[in-house]
Amino acid sequence: MPTIAILGSGAVGALLGAALARGGADPVLVTREETAALLARAGLRVDSPLLGDHHVRVRVAARLDDEADALVVAVKAPHLPAALQRIRAEPGVVVPLLNGTEHMAALRARFGDRVVAGVVRVQAHRDGPAHVVHRSPMLSVAVAAPGAPALTDALRAAGVEVATGAPEADVLWGKLTRLAGLALATTAADAPLGDVRADAEAVAREVAAIAAAEGAAVGAEAVVAELRALPDAASSSLRADVGAGRADHELDAIGGAVLRAGARHGLPMPRTAALVAQVETRAVAR
Ligand SMILES: NC(=O)C1=CN([C@@H]2O[C@H](COP(=O)(O)OP(=O)(O)OC[C@H]3O[C@@H](n4cnc5c(N)ncnc54)[C@H](OP(=O)(O)O)[C@@H]3O)[C@@H](O)[C@H]2O)C=CC1
Ligand SMILES: CC(C)(CO)C(=O)C(=O)O
Structure with missing residues (x-):
């Protein structure tokens, strides 16, 4: 089973983490210390018309020290530089899901050509650090060429719609x-x-x-x-x-x-x- 780490446990990170965990993968959410402690204690509540309303336990950490096959980046753009300090390992592939384009340069400066562009279409928000509200059944991820099978195979197995192979x-x-x-x-x-x-x-x-x-x-x-x-x-x-x-x-x-x-x-x-x-x-x- 590939190891998948997700940087950020907000609306996007927590929803994908919950989907992967329910799909049988064992993702780890890398997030701030306080949030990691809360999630470790309370788990995560998810309200989702796609995944169902449920409570799920997902592994959490304040730093990624161990190797991971894939790292999903799901923090907001202003937090990216600080959040990246938490990544001490060298993931096999790095797939950012941020809106915008300019984060690609910052990530490539850190991870080189292991960065593969991605985007997510979803409408979700957090209602507190341990509760994610997914507002419509839409949840789809697109990953550009050359792709990131370690991540996209696991997402598909978890019921997330995935498109791959388009130019960045x-x-x-x-x-x-x-x-x-x-x-x-x-x-x-x-x-x-x-x-x-x-x-x-x-x-x-x-x-x-x-x-x-x-x-x-x-x-x-x-x-x-x-x-x-x-x-x-x-x-x-x-x-x-x-x-x-x-x-x-x-x-x-x-x-x-x-x-x-x-x-x-x-x-x-x-x-x-x-x-x-x-x-x-x-x-x-x-
Ligand atoms: N929400 C949506 O519907 C959609 C969002 N997107 C894009 O996805 C990206 C993520 O958005 P979204 O999930 O909504 O954002 P949220 O604000 O819901 O979540 C951001 C997460 O980043 C974490 N974070 C912030 N700073 C750090 C740090 N220094 N170290 C570690 N973690 C940190 C936050 O931690 P903490 O929990 O401690 O606050 C939080 O878990 C954005 O670029 C957004 O545009 C794209 C499509 C739709
Ligand atoms: C439009 C939408 C909800 C599509 O995913 C989005 O990306 C956003 O509002 O940030």
């Missing part, structure tokens, strides 16, 4: 193009998608142009059609984080990364820039 740019920019409009428009207005569809679609078109410049096969109209198919009530974790006054929101990893890439390619990003500025104002005011 398609995986990262495909997710960011789908996310940026939804995240920036809902957060800038502090409103659900139904109230801000025009902004979300305008940003998606601007980001799709960057994705194309980055060599990703991401069709603007396909993304806009997906946005149109989302319910009016759809929202984003960026909106939830900024609304809750969390300092570790991912505006820079999402909007900042998009604007920097736009500047690199000389592409105008007027709607994205305006929404990023509005979110910054909201975040500072809290």
Whole structure:
């Protein structure tokens, strides 16, 4: 059985850890000391329309000292440098599931070409450190070429939908193009998608142009059609984080990364820039 470590025991890390544990794998969640102690004592409560509502025990540690076949990285971007200090071993493959693109360089500086891009599609949040709430049955992971079979075989066995083999740019920019409009428009207005569809679609078109410049096969109209198919009530974790006054929101990893890439390619990003500025104002005011 491959050894899988997950850095971060939040919404994504805990949900995948719970799925893997229930699927018969023996993952270890690497997380902060206090959280590790609590999870070791109390285990993890999961409310999930996909996995069922259950209580599960998952191994936890505050550091990864032992070899692992795969390391999943599931912390928010602002915590990445500090969280990486906990990884003292050299995992066989490292698959980050962060939103954004710029974490790839930081991870490659540490782990070299063992880093394989990944993204997760899920709507989940934590209700305290030992309780994860999965809000819809969607849970899918995409891992770019050359893949990470030690991880993806175990995820499939645990019932998680997995796609593999697409080029890295398609995986990262495909997710960011789908996310940026939804995240920036809902957060800038502090409103659900139904109230801000025009902004979300305008940003998606601007980001799709960057994705194309980055060599990703991401069709603007396909993304806009997906946005149109989302319910009016759809929202984003960026909106939830900024609304809750969390300092570790991912505006820079999402909007900042998009604007920097736009500047690199000389592409105008007027709607994205305006929404990023509005979110910054909201975040500072809290
Ligand atoms: N939630 C979602 O629905 C989705 C999230 N994502 C992406 O997944 C990534 C993770 O998000 P999410 O799981 O929601 O985030 P959460 O805030 O729920 O969880 C983050 C986890 O990181 C841990 N952490 C923070 N600092 C450190 C540190 N120094 N050392 C070890 N662990 C640390 C936190 O620990 P502690 O428990 O102690 O606070 C927490 O367990 C983000 O990039 C997000 O954009 C992508 C798609 C959907
Ligand atoms: C849009 C969503 C829920 C898709 O996974 C997401 O990634 C986020 O809000 O951060």
